[in-house]
Amino acid sequence: NAGVTQTPKFRILKIGQSMTLQCTQDMNHNYMYWYRQDPGMGLKLIYYSVGAGITDKGEVPNGYNVSRSTTEDFPLRLELAAPSQTSVYFCASSYGAEGSETQYFGPGTRLLVL
Amino acid sequence: AQSVTQLGSHVSVSEGALVLLRCNYSSSVPPYLFWYVQYPNQGLQLLLKYTSAATLVKGINGFEAEFKKSETSFHLTKPSAHMSDAAEYFCAVTGNTGGFKTIFGAGTRLFVKA
Numbered sequence: 001n002a003g004v005t006q007t008p009k010f011r012i013l014k015i016g017q018s019m020t021l022q023c024t025q026d027m028n029h030n031y032m033y034w035y036r037q038d039p040g041m042g043l044k045l046i047y048y049s050v051g052a053g054i055t056d057k058g059e060v061p062n063g064y065n066v067s068r069s070t071t072e073d074f075p076l077r078l079e080l081a082a083p084s085q086t087s088v089y090f091c092a093s094s095y096g097a098e099g100s101e102t103q104y105f106g107p108g109t110r111l112l113v114l
Numbered sequence: 115a116q117s118v119t120q121l122g123s124h125v126s127v128s129e130g131a132l133v134l135l136r137c138n139y140s141s142s143v144p145p146y147l148f149w150y151v152q153y154p155n156q157g158l159q160l161l162l163k164y165t166s167a168a169t170l171v172k173g174i175n176g177f178e179a180e181f182k183k184s185e186t187s188f189h190l191t192k193p194s195a196h197m198s199d200a201a202e203y204f205c206a207v208t209g210n211t212g213g214f215k216t217i218f219g220a221g222t223r224l225f226v227k228a
Contacts, residue, residue: 040123040220042219042220042221043158043218045216090158092157092158099145099146099208099215100146100163100165100208102148105150105157105158105159106157107155107156107157
């Protein structure tokens with residue numbers, strides 16, 4: 001049981017480039033999330049998904065897109081990278097959406113936009 | 115609306131000393147409260163959570179937290195710090211509207227001195 005896996009671990013992008021951050025979970029969780037973590041700011045929700053084919057915006061969605069074609073995968077797309085998107089990105093999943101549900105996190109992708 | 119405040123971005127203790135990490139929350143609905151730990155270069159993992167059962171919650175690695183409604187607090191403690199406890203700790207709050215409304219605190223980095 002690998003849990004939540006993310007690739008790549010680290011990436012440097014030039015301004016205006018695009019990339020996709022991959023996220024896969026093998027726990028058959030319906031709910032998946034993308035967060036960004038900035039120093040001293042905690043985690044901010046970018047997008048979430050309640051199941052295959054269903055996604056919705058979180059707190060900071062601008063500059064990002066997501067898709068959910070399968071239960072397992074939830075990629076995050078950056079179309080035109082900007083320095084403000086330099087951050088650490090975490091994917092997470094949970095079995096349900098009740099407030100008491102534990103979220104399971106991947107190891108993160110560190111992105112630097114220059 | 116919900117919010118979380120973690121007092122102290124950095125806390126330093128000696129090995130064997132008491133660990134106390136402070137978390138205060140605000141919530142217009144009965145909250146679910148979490149402590150997550152993040153070891154270097156890893157994702158967050160659940161330490162413990164309060165889900166309206168016992169107010170004193172025991173977690174992994176000897177940590178515990180007490181929910182105090184009158185003080186709107188959920189402080190994390192451990193009687194005796196170990197070098198392996200050095201990490202960043204996040205307090206989080208969720209209402210009954212779902213996990214995608216989880217609000218994370220800014221985090222407290224714990225240093226343990228030999």
